[in-house]
Amino acid sequence: DAKTTQPNSMESNEEEPVHLPCNHSTISGTDYIHWYRQLPSQGPEYVIHGLTSNVNNRMASLAIAEDRKSSTLILHRATLRDAAVYYCIRPNNDMRFGAGTRLTVKP
Amino acid sequence: EAGVAQSPRYKIIEKRQSVAFWCNPISGHATLYWYQQILGQGPKLLIQFQNNGVVDDSQLPKDRFSAERLKGVDSTLKIQPAKLEDSAVYLCASSPLGGGGTEAFFGQGTRLTVV
Numbered sequence: 001d002a003k004t005t006q007p008n009s010m011e012s013n014e015e016e017p018v019h020l021p022c023n024h025s026t027i028s029g030t031d032y033i034h035w036y037r038q039l040p041s042q043g044p045e046y047v048i049h050g051l052t053s054n055v056n057n058r059m060a061s062l063a064i065a066e067d068r069k070s071s072t073l074i075l076h077r078a079t080l081r082d083a084a085v086y087y088c089i090r091p092n093n094d095m096r097f098g099a100g101t102r103l104t105v106k107p
Numbered sequence: 108e109a110g111v112a113q114s115p116r117y118k119i120i121e122k123r124q125s126v127a128f129w130c131n132p133i134s135g136h137a138t139l140y141w142y143q144q145i146l147g148q149g150p151k152l153l154i155q156f157q158n159n160g161v162v163d164d165s166q167l168p169k170d171r172f173s174a175e176r177l178k179g180v181d182s183t184l185k186i187q188p189a190k191l192e193d194s195a196v197y198l199c200a201s202s203p204l205g206g207g208g209t210e211a212f213f214g215q216g217t218r219l220t221v222v
Contacts, residue, residue, distance in 0.1 A: 032207025043111075043198050043213030044150065051207075087149060092207040094163055095140055095200070097149040 003027075004088045009102045012078045020073040020101055022088030027068050031092040035062065035073045037084040038100070044087065047073065078105045109133065111214035113199050119220045125187040128217045132181070132201030138162075140211065141174055141184050142198040150198055156182065157205055189221045 005023040012018040024033065034049040048055055048062045050071070055062040061074040075082055087100040112131040120126050132139050137158050142150035153172065154164040158179035167174065171190070176182040186193055196218050202211040 030207075034207065034210065036211075043200070043216050045213065046210035049207065049210060085149075090207070091205075091211070094152060095155065095211060096152050097142075099149045 003090055003096075004098055006086075006088055006098060006101045008099065009104065011104045011106060012075075012082075014080060014105055014107050015077050018075040018078045018082070018103065018105075020075075020086050020088075020103065021070065022072070023070045024088070024090055025069045027090060028092070029068075031090045033062070033064060033068075033071050034089050034091050035060070036087045036089065036097075037082075038087070039081075039084045044097075047086070078103075080105050080107065111199055111201055111212050113197075113214035113217055115217055116215065117218050117220075119222060120189055122191055122221050123188040125185065126189055126219060127183050127185045128197050128199075128219075130182045130184070130199030130214060132199070133212055136201035136203050136212075137179070138202040138205040138211075139176055139182050140198075140200040140202075141182070142200065143193075144196045144198055144216070146195070153184070155205070162205065186219075189219075191221050194219055194221045 035047040036044040038044040050062045063072045083105045085100040139156045141153045144150045153167045154174045155162040156176040159176050174184045196216040198216045200211045200213040203209045
């Protein structure tokens with residue numbers, strides 16, 4: 001039980017922004033939200049994490065809803081190399097992954 | 108900085124045989140995870156270690172799977188005897204601490220095929 005809900009798949013055009021949603025309605029006040037992605041034939045790699053405030057790093061931005069029951073991973077300009085499965089998890093509970101969202105980027 | 112090392116990268120065995128996977132986490136990382144990833148699915152957590160103690164092994168099929176982390180550094184995962192449904196990629200990950208404050212780093216995985 002990953003305790004997060006994500007769409008199975010999404011599509012984006014190259015060089016356009018992508019907003020990947022995640023619902024975590026049972027989140028507690030001290031639970032972090034982490035995002036990982038998995039490129040084909042590779043292990044998952046860390047993307048970003050946050051607790052309450054929105055976060056930015058060189059890979060992406062994380063927007064966390066005020067009630068913290070949902071969050072959105074934002075890729076500002078999708079590239080073909082961003083095609084991957086994206087996972088949203090709550091590692092304070094446990095490091096369990098769901099099925100994630102498979103992102104397809106079209107040229 | 109060296110990443111999480113796993114070996115072997117690939118393994119093919121017959122059903123009912125035994126197999127072992129090895130993981131060397133990033134130096135200084137207290138938390139180590141083993142996952143099983145079946146094709147088309149997300150990684151399934153098998154066991155989590157904090158130093159050399161088990162934190163969570165609730166999803167480990169203990170009748171055939173075992174794992175140890177001697178001295179709180181590297182770890183081995185064993186399957187004995189293997190079944191066809193054990194065909195999967197076995198991933199190892201490590202983190203400085205458990206919980207949500209720090210990220211986890213994953214190895215490339217070991218692809219197991221049971222025939």
